[in-house]
Amino acid sequence: MVNKTMLSIVLTASVVSAAEAQTKLVEKVTKKGDELVIPYAKYKLANGLTLIVHEDHSDPVVHVDVTYHVGSAREEVGKSGFAHFFEHMMFQGSDNVADEEHFKIVSESGGTLNGTTNRDRTNYFETVPSNQLETALWLEADRMGFLLDAVTQQKFEVQRETVKNERGQNYDNRPYGLVYEMTSKNLYPYGHPYSWTTIGYIEDLNRVNVNDLKNFFLRWYGPNNATVTVGGDVKPEEVVKLVEKYFGSIPAGPAVQDMKPMVPALDKDRYVSYEDNVRFPMLRMTFPTPEAGHKDEPALDVLAEILGQGKTSIFYKNFVKEQKAMQASVYNSTSELAGEFGLTLVAFPNTPLAQTEELARQSIAEFEKRGINDEDLQRFKAQAESSLINRMGSVSGKVSQLASYETFRNNPNYIQEELKRIQSVTKEDVQRVYNQYIKGKPAVILSVVPKGKTDLLAKADNYTISKEGYKPGADEYSGLTYTKAVDTFDRSKRPGAGENPVVPVPSYYTSSFKNGLKLIGTQSSEIPTVTLMLNIAGGHRLQAKDPAKAGIASLTADMLNEDTEHFTSEQFSNELDKLGSSIRIGAGSDETYVMVQSLKKNLDKTLTLLEERLFRPKFTQEDFDRLKKQQLEGIANQATQPTAIANNVYNKLLYGEGHIMAIPSSGTEKTVANITLEDVKKFYNENYSPSVSQVTVVGDITEKELMDKLTFLKNWKKKDVKLPADVKAPAIDKTRIYFVDKPDAAQSEIRIGYLAMPYDATGEYYKAGLMNYALGGAFNSRINLNLREDKGYTYGARSYFGGGKYAGPFTASAGVRADASAESVTEFMKELTNFQKDGISEDELKFMKSSIGQADARKYETPYQKAGFLGRILEYNLSKDYVKKQTDILHNITKQEIDALAAKNLPVNNMHIVVVGDKKTVLPKLQALNYEVVEVDADGNQIGSSSLK
Template sequence: MKKITVYLSAALVWTMVNAAYSQTKLVEKVTRQGKELVIPYEKYVLPNGLTLVVHEDHSDPIVHVDVTYHVGSAREEIGKSGFAHFFEHMMFQGSDHVADDEHFKIVTESGGTLNGSTNRDRTNYYETLPSNQLERALWLEADRMGFLLDAVTQKKFEIQRATVKNERGQNYDNRPYGLAGENVAKNLFPYGHPYSWLTIGYIEDLNRVNVNDLKNFFLRWYSPNNAVLTIGGDVNAKQVLALTEKYFGSIPRGPEVTKTQVPSPVLDKDRYVSYEDNVRFPMLQIVFPTVPTYHPDEAPLDALAEILGGGKNSLFYKNFVKAQLAVQANASHPATELAGQLAMTVLPFPDKRLDSTEALVRRTLAEFEKRGVTDDDIAQFTATREAQLIDGLSSVSGKVSQLAAFQTYLNNPNYLPQELKRYKAVTKADVMRVYNQYVKGKNAVILTVYPKGKPEIVAKPDNYTVSTAGYKAPDYGYNGLAYTKPKDTFERKTKPGPGPNPTLKVPPFWTDKLPNGLKVIGTKNDEIPTVTMLFSIKGGHLLSANDPAKAGIAQLTAALMNEATQHYSNEQLNTKLEKLGSSVDIRANTEEINVSVESLTRNLDSTLALVEEKLFRPKFAPEDFERLKKQQLELIANQGTQPVVIANKAYNKLIYGTDNIRSVPVSGTTKSVEAITLDDVKAFYAKYFSPSVTNLVIVGDIEQAAVLPKLTFLNKWAAKPVTVPTAAVTRKIDKTRIYLIDKEKAAQSEIRIGYLTDMPYDATGEYYKTGLANYMLGGAFNSRINMNLREDKGYTYGARSGFSSTHTPGPFTAQAGVKAAATDSSVVEFIKEMTNYSKAGITDQELAFVKSSLGQVDALRYETSLQKAYFLGRVIDYDLPRNFTEQQSEILRGITKAQIDAIAKKRLPINNMVITVVGNKELIKPGLERLGYELVELDKDGNPMAASTTTTAAPARAGSSKP
């Protein structure tokens, strides 16, 4: 690593407040020497305080732009929670020179993707685009940094407030255990501590906030001197600097921002707290306060969490999951800027009391004290962390995010070498020291989440109430803030055009076929020293069509293949893999069983030896079978508590029909899994695991000539004939009906609307063209459906539609989670948008947007090893020609409005669809009945309930939605 530091005079950097800026000079430049783990960059500071970090990476024709503001929920105060996250939403609602709802549209039509995120300590906004669109991204980000507030209207404010409430409903209130974090935070940290509430905030705070409060929050924190602009990709640092000075240089400096200082939480006793939730499994969570991120003790505490409950080698897994006392048990150590917490979480089976669970946790800690820390523990931990750090460098966005975080929190973008060093330096003594310092004999918050009507199972009665004593509201300096717009010497309202089109790099690939029929496809990717392999063994859950009474067997077989083999216990296998920094994971899905392999290139031989062991020598031990079968049955039972799962299961049953295996979840049913024996699993493996139906994708830092000799062990795999069932899938729907499933007291309703198509997947035919037609209906963020339900009405956090076929035809589905009170209105709006699109088709402007957006997005599709692997997987699975992407581009360029209109008319049969709604029947049924469709009530398994049909007047017409 070579590091050059240039110190700027204080007069240049720190005193030119709101004055004309001069040419910014280089502060620091870091380059890589050899293959050391370093992210090269140049760092600048503009006179207004904006920090610019530029990383050049010319491997792909893309650029990633990230603006990180050092403001999160930790800058909020009592009674005004959720401001930072709320403002994240407002920053997408237009500014002086960017019209309402244009931000997403501009980036998307430029072939890019974008989003924002908020956590306790920072808010960031980011775009990934083709590299010729860099100037447009900078223009957009600068406009909302310097020209936002006049565009913040009361109407936008109200719509985004509704959207944030919907987000809370979807991700917290309507999700099992969704409020656990909120309950821990308010009881772990003192009243008023900036971590004592979640980033999403409280509903009552969102209700009381007004638009002026929000504007003041922006003026206090969203200024260039509290921001880091990080840009990486196929760019030139000098060009980036010039554009940054042009668009950001005139934005005035804001109020000074200092680091928040708060005392660490001190607990005078174990705090027992609890709440009721609509869950099957109770939850016990024990949380100890620890240290902030980058603290010297963070790394050994991370190691402690890994040893206690980080995987299948951990003590928690052994004592709870393997002992069949819990469906899940783990430990983690999330640390953020002001504090950390060591959390131990157990989900025991429904028949367990939480006092016995707590007692076993404490016995497990005592076992750890006696056992101590082993050399293997440290070797596994350090190898795994090194692999994770390397994997984080696989994309430009990953490198940019890392640079931005290091600069924001440490003022040092070049912290990665130190990050690796501090994790490699962890010793056995360090881990025992932090255990004794932060856990042994220390007090914790002990949270019980208990199923409805079962408060008696809590670990102990609640013994703690939050006290407001001693709280003093902070003075964040909101008084006297003024909005001063930049003064420019150029016309900012002119949207920059793109630069020269970059050269698209579709991965060049090689193919091969082993003598036993196994097909191989691969490409070299030397950006990081890793190899990704994806085995796809065809059949999966579809093979249960041969014996539907044993549905779920593919998932159970895959789970058993992740356990012990004939030569190694599961613990021995995981020890070997983790010491290599590798992973081998086997999972079943509807159409295949996938084996995913990740390895550092230097450890590929050792990793493949373990792949061979797992693939060809599974032990299928009776004790593993009984445990995994029990877990699968419990998880099936648990699905009845999750609205999203309930909706998907019922919808699939209605779409495919009960005689189609696709109407049964991959996990199977209680009845079918109970019927599976260990001999059934062995027979399934013996009959259906064959190289003749297996594809292998290889992407990584290795040549074809070097990797093929390493695969000779696969030649021993004997081929056998396997026929994957192709059940008839065309199920006719005679008329549109509403199917209602009750989810008592649900904060939101889950809606699925659609039908089963007659189109299998194709890359260049009708299916591909139909996907183009759907893009403006429900495929893009600024599609008609999403703009209506989310941005215009505030009914949902997000709504979409799409076609999803594979080798056999799949469904068209429009879907959303919506606030309960707007359930019937949302159904009307969905139908209205589909009806209008079917009748009137696409507009010329929309068609131009589709062509612009999808015509450039390929630049983003092949960057990482995993992206390349999925691309090649599709090529080999569907036997696509090498130039299929060129054929798609030609189709896209030539498709006409008349063609899109004809597709929309043909593919949106409004009168022959299934409408599935899962929600609080007491609240939503009357409104749904007024829509005029036949209404059929189903139970949570998707079966009709006796005497449930309601028929009313003619269906509501498009546009008749009620507020």
């Protein structure tokens, strides 16, 4: 039973006036036994601010979340995108925090930060070492109460360009990127708060001015419309004093009333469409459903799972298994005002979407014949429980959950109610919501077809958006005033940090089995789960001896996710889902990986399934034919995606013709066409061996308990697998630009670099990473500040060293505005050249040492973080004290050493520059630069002649 205490007390911070100091403890929730609950204390400040504190001393980190109950639903027609735009502006400095300092201060403190906006709320968050709590609260309070005077026209214009770049990268220039926008504006009535998307429209972004934005802040960003949630290595009474000090004197904003649900009603099917630069036609059917928290929400979630989630679903059986579509999925998505039951079908090329719609309707109707069984409910309830528990694996996950529950349910402990709702769903409920919301009900039916292929539309468009009945809402913005807090302390002084927390490296155990399999593990009892990762060395590189069948590692891994000797893939998926477990197998450049997640109570059954999947694959011709077809279609689809084209051309240039790494790990159409089922069986039989494998285990289990469960791995038969040696890359005689035409691309993709060195935990590779941090490794790096914050060319730019067991590239990359492509290349090369020539500044060196030195507190928090850290120790045979050695290197490295590393490892005259973009917009300006420009096709083959200024 949850222990919930209700009382009211007064806490007083000496630095705050008596009028501001009254803070009420609303409730305190503690955990009893094994119940699923996040303990917390909830407070209310006099200005209306809600404070929630979760105490958790398992790691020396703190997560601070400030959630404002305002999203794009509070915007007006013609002024879309404000909430998201303001999310950007909140990082641009305030009265006591200089421009671009917010990111710098948090990074320098060893923390990480971000903000997100959706329809209904905006949140800002930092995860920092526990000694930096006061700094995080000072930063958040300063932008809540002291922002607007720092919002300048220049900052406004730069962030307007950044938001437009974000829209270009994530919406306009992404395949199917406008699906949600098209659905929203045709599903909801004109003027409905959900009829536009969070990113907003370009014309609205162009129309607004800085004063519009300031008014939006004044109306919605008051403390009375915010929840501050703090979790981690803290003491609640200290948090309360700090929050009172920094937030208590900020005046309340205008009152905010919750919006009421506004579920749309359709009188008939609405057919709408658009053409996109895609290979596969897509059909999306969207039915209106109730809002989040509605009593029917869990039953609709069950219905969506039965219809179109996983291999047990009707849509998987009828579309994917029968090769009628590449992908088929169904989800019930809910927001504060309404929900959407969406069916998404990605068909094969040239498939008429009328056929796809007909089969979709037949599949929906099949639910009536199939009905609901006990296993359907068991699967749903087990997966929901597992998901809730796994969300609690980090302090950030727990804080986010508390903040969301408080914002939308006024109850941070809503997890108890959510569990009840999930467990109480019945078969009758699922049948009822099907009849009420789906059966025979009208939907928005969106067709997305390749350009010039309107003959594939499901039906001609029959709906035009009408403004009839629209009435503008009340004026929310007249008479707003900006009143700053009056304090008895100096806010301009950044708080001190105190001693850095001592961050112990997780204690771990290791073992080696007779068959050569290596194991590393650690016990972690924060949540009752076990994470197991099996890594089999080789992957795509194993095909170096026969590149003509490149792609086989990926295809083999996919085959292992299909039928086994004792289960069809559907039966196997059903058994896993009933446990709330997952087993995923995939292949990359250097390895095949197996990822296992299980609740501890279900580990034995999960490992039995892992043994079946790993050692008893059936390898049927039917599965092979289907997966091979999907892989070939996926390869063909890459030719439509600028990001994939840029990466593929870049790798071909780096590694050279004939090198296995010059070929994508998925293979090419030609190489995959060569692969047979016998090839897959041979690859599996010859290369899946314990002698080149390692197991990493993190979870609520002792070493002895674990070892007793791994007999099946100890009995794994050893094979003689020879891993290929590294092959030296071709030399680059001079820096050239390689240009690929992507007609009408809204953005260009840029890659700049060369093949550098393999991973080394304490050698030159590690030191080069330290060198790169100020250049392109942090948000406040030279490259990102220049291209994103100063110029507004991109949503983000970076550089990094990417070595592993084999030499990996140094790469600088970004997606940039098409009209700023040549300028972006110039700025990239300017930053690389200046750093190579002049090195690091003393301030940058200090920033790098502070930031990386304090970041250890965040390295080992979640099960996956711990598993990644331990896996690296085993893979590279690192000593137990390697972290201490890295720390010593970090503390002692000098400006002279960094400068020498830059001079050596940034060969600006011997790099490849790849640009993928619209030829008519981009190429003439590239040709005006002082580089030879070589035009190549999407496969990296030269077309026409090169040009040199």
